[in-house]
Amino acid sequence: MATGSRPERAFERAHRGTRSLRPFRAVRYDLERVGDLAAVLGPPDDVPTAEQAAALAAHHPYHCLHLEVPDADGYSFQRAAAQYRAWRATGILARDEEPSCYVSAHRFRLDGGIATRLGVYLAASLAPDATARLLPHEGTNRELVERRLRQLAAVRAHAGAVYAVWAGDGTLRQALEASIAGAAPLWEHARGEEQHALWRVTGPAVEELAALAASRPLVIADGHHRFAAALRYARDQQITGTLGHPAAWVPVHVVDAADPALAVRAIHRLVRWLPGDWETLQAHLARHARIVAVRAVPSPEEAARLAAELARASQPRVLLLQERELLELALPTTPDDEPDAILVDALLLRHVCALEAETIEQVVEYTPDARAAAQAVLDGRALLAVLVRPTPLATVLAWAQAGRLFPPKTTYFFPKLPQGLIFYDLADPATLG
Numbered sequence: 001m002a003t004g005s006r007p008e009r010a011f012e013r014a015h016r017g018t019r020s021l022r023p024f025r026a027v028r029y030d031l032e033r034v035g036d037l038a039a040v041l042g043p044p045d046d047v048p049t050a051e052q053a054a055a056l057a058a059h060h061p062y063h064c065l066h067l068e069v070p071d072a073d074g075y076s077f078q079r080a081a082a083q084y085r086a087w088r089a090t091g092i093l094a095r096d097e098e099p100s101c102y103v104s105a106h107r108f109r110l111d112g113g114i115a116t117r118l119g120v121y122l123a124a125s126l127a128p129d130a131t132a133r134l135l136p137h138e139g140t141n142r143e144l145v146e147r148r149l150r151q152l153a154a155v156r157a158h159a160g161a162v163y164a165v166w167a168g169d170g171t172l173r174q175a176l177e178a179s180i181a182g183a184a185p186l187w188e189h190a191r192g193e194e195q196h197a198l199w200r201v202t203g204p205a206v207e208e209l210a211a212l213a214a215s216r217p218l219v220i221a222d223g224h225h226r227f228a229a230a231l232r233y234a235r236d237q238q239i240t241g242t243l244g245h246p247a248a249w250v251p252v253h254v255v256d257a258a259d260p261a262l263a264v265r266a267i268h269r270l271v272r273w274l275p276g277d278w279e280t281l282q283a284h285l286a287r288h289a290r291i292v293a294v295r296a297v298p299s300p301e302e303a304a305r306l307a308a309e310l311a312r313a314s315q316p317r318v319l320l321l322q323e324r325e326l327l328e329l330a331l332p333t334t335p336d337d338e339p340d341a342i343l344v345d346a347l348l349l350r351h352v353c354a355l356e357a358e359t360i361e362q363v364v365e366y367t368p369d370a371r372a373a374a375q376a377v378l379d380g381r382a383l384l385a386v387l388v389r390p391t392p393l394a395t396v397l398a399w400a401q402a403g404r405l406f407p408p409k410t411t412y413f414f415p416k417l418p419q420g421l422i423f424y425d426l427a428d429p430a431t432l433g
Contacts, residue, residue: 020130023099027423064420077154099433107195117261148229162223170258246431269386303374319387
């Protein structure tokens with residue numbers, strides 16, 4: 001639908017002045033019915049393929065990924081919709097009694113130490129004046145948005161949330177710490193050094209947290225396709241629905257930009273095919289980038305150490321690993337702090353290697369794991385591994401607030417949010433209280 005059409009103007013009029021964030025009544029697993037919550041949680045929807053989601057879901061009859069698996073036709077989600085409705089009807093999933101904020105803590109290993117990231121689940125308005133403060137930082141894939149839209153239209157519930165970064169100074173982190181101080185969590189789970197916990201905050205504190213989180217712009221870290229699909233679904237619903245419909249909101253998980261456990265990792269490139277021989281490509285590359293060092297092929301562990309050193313470099317750098325050697329390259333600087341990943345894609349893949357966009361989709365894979373990237377070259381599964389620096393969080397925030405989008409696979413916010421911790425029901429009028 002074109003911007004400025006009559007239905008969209010009606011949608012905008014209906015939502016003018018709506019507050020941008022609010023508490024909601026989440027739908028959650030009944031722990032007495034499902035047992036270990038960790039057994040039914042899943043990775044984010046952009047991680048597993050449909051086949052991988054089906055395999056993970058098969059481990060438990062109430063696994064949240066049952067809602068992500070399409071029907072046998074690979075297109076529709078009627079079986080997933082029936083599954084969700086059955087879980088609600090039988091009490092496997094139950095709605096909380098009052099609007100709440102849901103504070104989560106994720107403890108994990110980061111840069112050689114242990115860190116704990118705090119975030120809060122809220123509902124974010126999809127009204128135009130509100131989405132102007134919920135900013136994407138990456139472009140989306142039309143097919144993935146369409147798939148998510150079909151799933152939302154059928155199931156009419158979110159099993160996950162949009163992960164958003166609060167462009168603040170640590171105040172939100174402090175408020176979240178205060179909101180759960182001395183309170184027992186609803187659920188906690190530990191596996192080795194990693195630990196998850198969830199609290200439900202009620203009473204006057206919920207409006208205070210929502211107001212604080214709404215006081216600064218939010219930048220989407222993960223969940224761009226979920227957000228885009230929710231926005232389209234909301235517009236359709238608001239044409240025929242009522243003001244305050246749950247579909248006019250989307251669940252978000254908000255983390256303070258100053259949270260010491262907020263991490264952005266690099267996404268490395270694995271190239272399975274190259275046009276021409278390595279010597280010719282290397283000679284071409286030397287005309288556009290300076291070769292700083294040539295090293296022996298590292299082990300996967302050594303590659304991980306080198307990638308960690310690379311992340312601390314103050315100037316654009318990239319490591320090229322192929323079966324015979326490792327090259328360290330100094331990339332040309334740009335006046336607008338363009339991320340190294342974008343420079344690599346433009347300079348190395350498209351210019352030096354002369355790969356068209358369609359070819360890149362077919363022969364380039366992506367991984368945040370430098371060990372796995374090196375192992376792929378050693379095993380012969382890739383001809384070239386390109387290790388890049390992570391994009392600084394400050395650059396992500398600055399570009400998003402300037403209205404500029406990165407191409408996909410520029411950032412990797414670590415760790416990802418699990419699915420199934422909370423559900424947001426689009427069809428239940430009581431979702432918003």
